[in-house]
Amino acid sequence: MYTEEVMEHFKNPRNMGEMENPDVTARVGNPSCGDMMNIYMKVGEKNGEKYIEDIKFKTFGCASAIATSSVTTELAMGKTLKEAEQIEEEEVAEALGGLPKIKMHCSNLSANGLHEAIYKYKKKEGMEISDDLEKKHEIAQKTLEKTEEMREEHGLDEE
Amino acid sequence: MKRLDVDVIYADNNATTPVDPRVKEAMLPYLEGKFGNPNSLHTKGREAREAVEEAREKVAGLLNCRQEEIIFTGSATESNNHVVKGTVFARKDDGKHIITSKVEHKCVLEACKWLEEQGFEVTYLDVDEEGYVSPEELEEELREDTILVSIMMANNEIGTIQPIKELTQTVHEESNAYFHTDMAQCPGKLEVDVLKLGVDMATVNAHKMYGPKGVGALYKKKDLKIDPLLHGGGQENGERSSTENVPHIVGFGKACELAKENWKEEKKELTEMHGRFIEEVQEKIENVKLNGPREARLPGNTNLSFIGVEGEALVLRLDERGIEVATGSACSSEELKASHVLEAIGRGPELAHSSLRVSFGRFNTMEDVDRVVEVLEEEVEDLRSITALDTKGKIGD
Numbered sequence: 001m002y003t004e005e006v007m008e009h010f011k012n013p014r015n016m017g018e019m020e021n022p023d024v025t026a027r028v029g030n031p032s033c034g035d036m037m038n039i040y041m042k043v044g045e046k047n048g049e050k051y052i053e054d055i056k057f058k059t060f061g062c063a064s065a066i067a068t069s070s071v072t073t074e075l076a077m078g079k080t081l082k083e084a085e086q087i088e089e090e091e092v093a094e095a096l097g098g099l100p101k102i103k104m105h106c107s108n109l110s111a112n113g114l115h116e117a118i119y120k121y122k123k124k125e126g127m128e129i130s131d132d133l134e135k136k137h138e139i140a141q142k143t144l145e146k147t148e149e150m151r152e153e154h155g156l157d158e159e
Numbered sequence: 160m161k162r163l164d165v166d167v168i169y170a171d172n173n174a175t176t177p178v179d180p181r182v183k184e185a186m187l188p189y190l191e192g193k194f195g196n197p198n199s200l201h202t203k204g205r206e207a208r209e210a211v212e213e214a215r216e217k218v219a220g221l222l223n224c225r226q227e228e229i230i231f232t233g234s235a236t237e238s239n240n241h242v243v244k245g246t247v248f249a250r251k252d253d254g255k256h257i258i259t260s261k262v263e264h265k266c267v268l269e270a271c272k273w274l275e276e277q278g279f280e281v282t283y284l285d286v287d288e289e290g291y292v293s294p295e296e297l298e299e300e301l302r303e304d305t306i307l308v309s310i311m312m313a314n315n316e317i318g319t320i321q322p323i324k325e326l327t328q329t330v331h332e333e334s335n336a337y338f339h340t341d342m343a344q345c346p347g348k349l350e351v352d353v354l355k356l357g358v359d360m361a362t363v364n365a366h367k368m369y370g371p372k373g374v375g376a377l378y379k380k381k382d383l384k385i386d387p388l389l390h391g392g393g394q395e396n397g398e399r400s401s402t403e404n405v406p407h408i409v410g411f412g413k414a415c416e417l418a419k420e421n422w423k424e425e426k427k428e429l430t431e432m433h434g435r436f437i438e439e440v441q442e443k444i445e446n447v448k449l450n451g452p453r454e455a456r457l458p459g460n461t462n463l464s465f466i467g468v469e470g471e472a473l474v475l476r477l478d479e480r481g482i483e484v485a486t487g488s489a490c491s492s493e494e495l496k497a498s499h500v501l502e503a504i505g506r507g508p509e510l511a512h513s514s515l516r517v518s519f520g521r522f523n524t525m526e527d528v529d530r531v532v533e534v535l536e537e538e539v540e541d542l543r544s545i546t547a548l549d550t551k552g553k554i555g556d
Contacts, residue, residue, distance in 0.1 A: 010472070011479060016545045027547065034509045035469075036547040060492035060546040062471040102495060151509060 001074070002016045002063060003077055003097035009067035014074050024124065026117035028140050029147025035061035036147065037069055039113040043081070045119055050127075051080045064103040065110075071095045073111035081118050085133060087111055116140045168482045168527045172367075172520030173315050173344060178410070179369035179521070186371065187412035189406035197290055197403050198394065207405045214412025218288065222378050223352040226234070230377045230398045235343040235364035237388070238264040239309075241399070242339045242360050243270040245385035246307045247279055254304025260284040260292050262319070263311050263504040264341060268499070284310075288427040289452040290319030290504050292369040294329050301329075305336040312342040312361075313349065316487060316516060317451030317458030318433075318499040324392050336479040337383065343367050345376075347418035348458040349425055353378050353520060360385075365407065369521055372415030374407035399501065425521060429458035432519040432528050436461050437528065439532045443540055450501060459519040462487070464510045465539050467548045473515055476538040482531055487514040 002010070019040035029036045037059045044053035055076050058071040072092050076084045089111045093099045119137040122129050129137075189210060195203030197211050210319075212226070219226045232238045247257065259271055261283045282300045284292050285535065292310055308330045313320045323340050339360040345351050346368040353361050360383070364375035379385065379398070391400030433456065433506045440463060441447055446484045450462040465473065470486030477484055486492075487498030489508060497511035506514070517531060 008474065013545060038547040058545055058547045060469060060548045062469050062476060062488070063475045064490075065469070066472060085353075102493070103490075136316065138496055150507075153507065 002067075003099075005071075005095070005097040006064060006067040006099065009070040009115055010063040013070040014079070015056045016058070016077055018058065019054065021054075022054075024117050024121040026120050027144060028109055028113045028116055029089065029144045030061075034147060034151060035059070035065050035109055036108050037061070037065070037113045039073075039079050039110075039116050039117045039155065041117045041121065049080045049082070050072060050121075052078060054085055055114075055117075057110070059110075061109070062103075064099055067096055068099070068110045069113070072114055076114055081122070084114060085118055085130075087114060088123055095149050112136065112143075163238050166481055168523070168530060169277050170517045170519055170523060170531055171483050171485050172465050172523075173457075173516060174485055174518050175366045175372065176369045176520035177522055179414065179417060180314075182370050182410045182413045183419060186406045186450065189409050193405075195405075197405060201335055207403075207452045210409050211403050214408045214457050217412035217415045217419075218363070218376050221346060221351060221419045222363070223354050224378050225381060227396070228378055228381055229404060229413075230379060230395045232375040232377055232399055233401075233404070234375045235264070235341065235362050235367075236375075237342055238364070239264065240268045240270050240374045240471055241377055241388045242309065242362065242385065243267060243274065243306065243307065244388060246337055246339075247274055247309075248386040250306040250337075251443075254306045255279045256282070256302050256304070256305040258282045258284065258297065258300055258305060258308045258336070260286060262290055262314055262317075262500045263309065264315060264343070264354070265389055265499075267311070267341060286503050288504050290317050290500070291452075292321055292326065294322065294325050297326055298329050301334040301335075301336065305334050307339065308334075308547065309339040310339070310357075311344075311346040312351075313344040313386055313457040313460075314500060315344050317462045317500055317504065318456035319452055319537035320455060320457060323356050323358065327344050330519060332355065337385075338442055339431075342382060344457055346415065347422050349427060350422070353380075356417070359383055360547060365411035365414050368414045371407045371410045374404055374411045377410070389503055404530060419548065426458045427518055432463050432523060432525065433459055435525065436517060436519070436528050436532060437463070439529070440535065443532060443536050448506075450504065450506060450510075459523075460513060460516070464506065464513040464514045465515060466510070466513055467546045468513055468542045470514050472542055473538060476542065477531075479536060480534050480538070484531075485516040486510045 022040040023043045024041050041057045055073045057069045059066050089108045091148050106139040115136045162302050195207035197208040215226045215229050218229050260323040312323050327338045337359040340358050341362045344366050359380045361378040366372040389400045394400050444465040448464040469489030471490040475487050487501050489495050489497040497508045
C-alpha cells in the first residue's frame with residue numbers, strides 16, 4: 001500500500017515537534033477526515049533574499065499525512081520563500097515515491113500548510129503577495145473553518 | 160493453548176482467525192489423495208460424500224439443528240445474500256418490506272440497498288449508544304407486508320450482543336416475517352443454539368472460528384422456502400449448486416466440533432482477556448473512549464478511541480512492533496469512509512478516526528494482553544507528541 005519512503009518518514013518523521021520563538025505559525029485542516037497540521041517557521045535572509053532557516057510540524061492524521069508533513073519540511077528547508085511557494089502536492093508525493101491514489105488529499109495538507117505559513121509571514125512583514133498565494137490562503141482559511149466546525153459539531157473541542 | 164507465532168501477537172480475531180492445527184490436520188487428506196467429487200458414484204466420490212455429511216453433522220451439532228437444515232456456502236457474505244435475496248424472491252407475493260439494523264455487516268446492508276433499487280422497502284433500525292437494537296422499536300416497524308427481519312447476533316466491530324431471543328419472539332408473535340441472524344462472530348464464544356434462540360435462519364462461517372476461509376453455512380429451518388442464488392447441478396438439496404468444497408467443509412466441521420467442546424471455557428478466558436485489556440488501557444492511558452457495551456460484550460472484542468491519535472497511524476505503528484490489530488478510521492478504508500457502526504452509535508468521524516479494535520482469540524494469552532497494553536501506551540504517547548491536537552481533542556498551538 002505505502003512505499004518504503006512513506007513508511008520511513010512515518011516511522012521516523014523529520015523536523016517534528018514545536019519550535020521555540022518561531023517567526024510564524026500556521027494551521028491547516030482537512031474537513032473530510034479531520035486531519036490537522038500545525039507548521040512552525042523561522043525565516044532568515046541571505047543575499048537579500050528571504051529563506052526558510054528552520055521549519056517544524058505537528059500533524060494529526062494517518063501514516064501518509066505524517067509522512068507528507070515530514071518530507072515537505074525536508075523539501076522546504078533552506079529554500080527561499082519564492083522557491084518554497086512553488087512546492088506543490090505532486091512534488092511532495094513524488095518525493096515519497098508516490099502515494100496511493102486515494103491518499104493524495106493527505107499530501108495536499110502539508111503543501112497547503114507550507115503555503116499558508118509563507119502567506120502569514122509575508123503578510124506580517126508587509127511583503128508583496130501574489131494572486132495565487134492569496135487564493136491559496138482563502139481556500140486554506142475556508143477549509144480550516146470547516147474542519148473546526150466539524151470538530152465542534154462532534155463535541156471534540158470541549159474541555 | 161499457546162501462541163502459534165512467537166514473533167507476532169495477532170489480535171485481530173474479529174477479522175479472521177488463525178487455522179487451528181487440528182483443523183488443518185483434518186483437511187490435509189482431502190487436499191491430497193481424497194480429492195473425489197462427492198457427486199461421483201465411485202469409491203473416491205463416496206468417500207468425499209461421507210466426509211461432507213460428517214462435517215454437516217458437526218455443524219448441525221454446534222447449532223443444535225438437523226443435518227438437512229444446514230446448507231454449505233462459500234462465505235458468510237454468500238449466506239447473508241442468500242437469505243436476503245432468496246427470501247424476497249420466494250415471498251414476493253407476501254410483501255416487500257424488510258427490516259434490518261444500521262450496524263449489520265456490509266453484506267446485509269449492501270444487499271438490502273440493492274433490493275431497494277429493485278422496488279423493495281427496507282427499514283434500517285437505529286441502535287443506542289452501546290449498539291443495541293430496541294425490541295419495542297422493532298415491534299413498531301413491523302408491517303403486514305414485512306417478509307424478513309435480519310439482525311446480527313454479535314457485532315464484529317463493537318461487540319454488542321443483541322437480545323436475539325426476544326427479538327425473534329417479537330417478530331414471530333407480531334408478524335409473518337422470517338427472522339434471520341448473522342452469527343458469524345459467535346461460534347466458540349457464545350452459545351449458538353438456533354432452537355433456543357428460535358430463529359428461522361442463521362449465518363456462520365469457518366474463518367472466524369479457527370477454520371479456513373472460503374466456506375460458510377446457512378441454517379434454514381426445515382420446510383422454510385427461499386430461492387437459491389446459484390442454479391446448476393442441484394447440490395445442497397437444490398439450495399446451492401456448486402461442487403462441494405470438500406477440504407474446507409471438512410475443516411469447517413472440525414472447527415465446529417472444537418467450538419462445541421470448548422466454547423464455555425473459551426468464553427470465560429476471552430472475557431477475562433478483554434476485561435483486563437479495557438481496564439488496563441483506561442488506567443494507563445488518558446482520554447480513551449470505550450466503544451460498545453461496557454458489560455457483556457462479544458468475548459475477546461475491544462474497541463477504544465484514543466483521542467488525538469489517528470487509527471491507521473496507530474495500527475501501522477503497532478504492526479512495526481509486531482502487534483496486529485484493526486481500526487474503524489476512514490483513512491484505512493477503501494472509500495475513505497469512517498465505520499458505519501461507529502457512526503450509528505453516535506461517534507463522529509473524529510472519534511471513529513481514533514478508533515482501535517483489538518480482538519483476542521483462542522491463541523492469545525494474558526501475556527499478550529499485557530504486552531499489547533505496554534506497546535500501545537508507548538505508541539499512543541509518541542503519536543500524541545506529534546499531533547496537532549491536544550489529547551482532549553482540542554486544537555493545540
